Amino acid sequence: MLQKLYDWIDDRIDITPLWRDIADHEVPEHVNPAHHFSAFVYCFGGLTFFVTVIQILSGMFLTMYYVPDIENAWKSVYYLQTEVAHGQIVRGMHHWGASVVIVMIFLHTLRVFFQGAYKKPRELNWMVGVLLFFCMLGLGFTGYLLPWDNKAYFATQVGLEIAEQVPFIGEQIKILLAGDAHIVGAQTLTRFFAIHVFFLPAALFGLMAVHFLLIRKQGISGPL
Amino acid sequence: MHKGKGMKFVGDSRISADKKPNMPKDYSEYPGRTEAFWPNFLLKEWLVGAVFLIGFLCVTIAHPSPLEGMADPTNASYIPLPDWYFLFLYELLKYKFASGPYILFGILLIPGLAFGGLLLAPFLDKGPGRRPHQRPIAVGMMLLAVASVMWLTYESAEHVDWEARAEANKPVASVEIDKEAPGYKVFESNCMSCHGDSLQGGAAAPSLIGIDRSADEIMKIAQEGTGSMPPGVFKGTDKELKQLAEFIVSVNEEAK
Numbered sequence: 001m002l003q004k005l006y007d008w009i010d011d012r013i014d015i016t017p018l019w020r021d022i023a024d025h026e027v028p029e030h031v032n033p034a035h036h037f038s039a040f041v042y043c044f045g046g047l048t049f050f051v052t053v054i055q056i057l058s059g060m061f062l063t064m065y066y067v068p069d070i071e072n073a074w075k076s077v078y079y080l081q082t083e084v085a086h087g088q089i090v091r092g093m094h095h096w097g098a099s100v101v102i103v104m105i106f107l108h109t110l111r112v113f114f115q116g117a118y119k120k121p122r123e124l125n126w127m128v129g130v131l132l133f134f135c136m137l138g139l140g141f142t143g144y145l146l147p148w149d150n151k152a153y154f155a156t157q158v159g160l161e162i163a164e165q166v167p168f169i170g171e172q173i174k175i176l177l178a179g180d181a182h183i184v185g186a187q188t189l190t191r192f193f194a195i196h197v198f199f200l201p202a203a204l205f206g207l208m209a210v211h212f213l214l215i216r217k218q219g220i221s222g223p224l
Numbered sequence: 225m226h227k228g229k230g231m232k233f234v235g236d237s238r239i240s241a242d243k244k245p246n247m248p249k250d251y252s253e254y255p256g257r258t259e260a261f262w263p264n265f266l267l268k269e270w271l272v273g274a275v276f277l278i279g280f281l282c283v284t285i286a287h288p289s290p291l292e293g294m295a296d297p298t299n300a301s302y303i304p305l306p307d308w309y310f311l312f313l314y315e316l317l318k319y320k321f322a323s324g325p326y327i328l329f330g331i332l333l334i335p336g337l338a339f340g341g342l343l344l345a346p347f348l349d350k351g352p353g354r355r356p357h358q359r360p361i362a363v364g365m366m367l368l369a370v371a372s373v374m375w376l377t378y379e380s381a382e383h384v385d386w387e388a389r390a391e392a393n394k395p396v397a398s399v400e401i402d403k404e405a406p407g408y409k410v411f412e413s414n415c416m417s418c419h420g421d422s423l424q425g426g427a428a429a430p431s432l433i434g435i436d437r438s439a440d441e442i443m444k445i446a447q448e449g450t451g452s453m454p455p456g457v458f459k460g461t462d463k464e465l466k467q468l469a470e471f472i473v474s475v476n477e478e479a480k
Contacts, residue, residue, distance in 0.1 A: 024249040027265040029256030074294035095289030116354030123346035130343045153295035154304030
C-alpha cells in the first residue's frame with residue numbers, strides 16, 4: 001500500500017533522487033559514538049537541532065493561547081500556566097528549552113573550535129554557525145519580555161538602555177526595537193513578539209538550511 | 225542518466241520516464257567502519273534523542289517555569305536581572321573600566337572584539353594545523369574567553385538570592401472581593417489606608433491575600449500589631465473585629 005503510494009508519486013514527480021540525496025550520507029567511524037565513546041562530542045550539533053525543533057513545536061502551541069498585548073499578555077501566560085491542561089508542561093518545555101539550546105550551541109561551538117574544524121574549506125560554515133548563535137541569543141532576549149512579568153519588563157528596559165548608549169545609531173536602534181524613544185510599553189511588546197515569532201525564526205531557518213547544506217556538501221571534518 | 229535523443233517524459237511534463245532504483249548507497253568500501261545514516265545511524269540517534277527527551281521532560285515537570293507578577297512599570301524598587309546567559313555581559317558593565325565614562329568599552333569594544341573574533345576566527349587562525357597544540361594563541365584566547373564568561377556569570381549569580389527573589393515577586397492570585405460584605409466595611413475604615421482597597425498591600429503594608437493565619441491570629445494582629453504595624457490600629461467593637469477577621473479569612477480561602 002505504502003509502496004504503491006510511493007510509486008504513484010514517484011511516477012509523476014520522480015522523488016527518488018531527492019529522497020536518496022536526503023537519506024544517503026555516510027557516518028564516518030570517528031564521529032560515531034557506537035564505535036568510539038569520546039565521539040559523543042559530535043552529538044551537540046544534533047542535540048541543538050533537536051532542541052530547536054522542540055522550541056518551534058512548543059512555541060507554536062504557546063501562540064494558541066498567548067496574546068501579545070500589555071493588558072492580556074501576562075494574564076494569558078498565567079492562564080496557560082495554571083488553568084490549561086498540560087499548559088505548564090508546554091510552557092516549561094519552551095522555557096527550559098531556551099536555556100538548553102544555548103548550552104548545546106555553546107558546547108557545539110567549543111567542539112568545532114577546539115578541533116579546528118572551521119579551517120579551510122569550512123570558513124563559511126563557521127560564520128553561518130556564529131550567526132546562528134547570535135540569532136539564538138536574539139531569540140532569548142526577545143522571548144524574555146513576552147510573559148510581561150516584572151523580570152521581563154525591567155530586564156528589557158535595561159537592555160534597551162544599553163542599546164541606546166551606542167554612539168550615533170543608539171537612539172534609532174532603541175526606537176526600532178521599542179517603538180518609542182522613552183516608553184517600554186504596548187509597542188515594545190508587539191515588536192518583540194514580531195521579532196521573536198517571525199523575523200528571527202525566518203533568519204534562523206534560512207541560516208540552518210545553509211548550515212546543513214554546507215555540511216552535506218563538504219562532509220564532516222576528518223579525525224584529528 | 226539518459227541524454228540526448230530518445231528521452232522519454234511523463235506526459236507533457238519534464239519528469240523523466242526512466243525509473244531510478246531506490247537503493248541505498250554502498251558504504252562497504254569506505255574507510256574504517258563507516259555506517260549509512262539512513263536507516264542504521266538514525267535509529268541509534270533516535271534512541272539517544274528519546275533518552276534525552278525523557279530527561280528533559282522530567283526537568284520540565286519537576287521545575288515549573290517561573291512567572292513573576294504582572295509587569296508594573298511604576299515599581300521603582302525592582303532590581304532587574306537578565307536571563308542567565310546574559311548575566312556575563314551585565315556583570316561586565318559593573319567594572320570601572322566598562323562603565324561610566326568608559327561605558328563604550330563595556331557595551332561595544334569588549335563584546336565587539338570577543339564576538340567579532342569568534343565570527344572571524346577562521347581568518348585570524350589561518351595556519352594549516354588543526355590540533356589545539358598547533359595553534360596555541362587561538363586556543364589560549366578561547367580558553368581565556370570561556371573562563372571570563374564563566375567567572376562573570378558566577379560573580380553575577382552568586383550575590384542573588386534566587387529563592388527570595390522568586391518568593392517576593394510571585395504572582396498574586398486575583399480574587400473577587402465582595403465590597404458589600406460587612407467585614408469589608410470594617411476593613412475600609414480601619415485597614416484600607418495601608419493595605420489597599422483590594423487587600424493588595426502598598427508601600428506601608430503587605431498584601432493580605434495569600435497569608436496563612438487563623439481568624440484569632442488576625443484579630444490579635446489587628447489589635448496588637450506585628451512587625452512595623454503599631455498596636456491599636458483597629459478601632460471598633462469586638463463584633464466588628466470578628467467580622468473583619470472572618471472576612472479576611474474568607475478572602476484567603478477563595479484565593480487558594
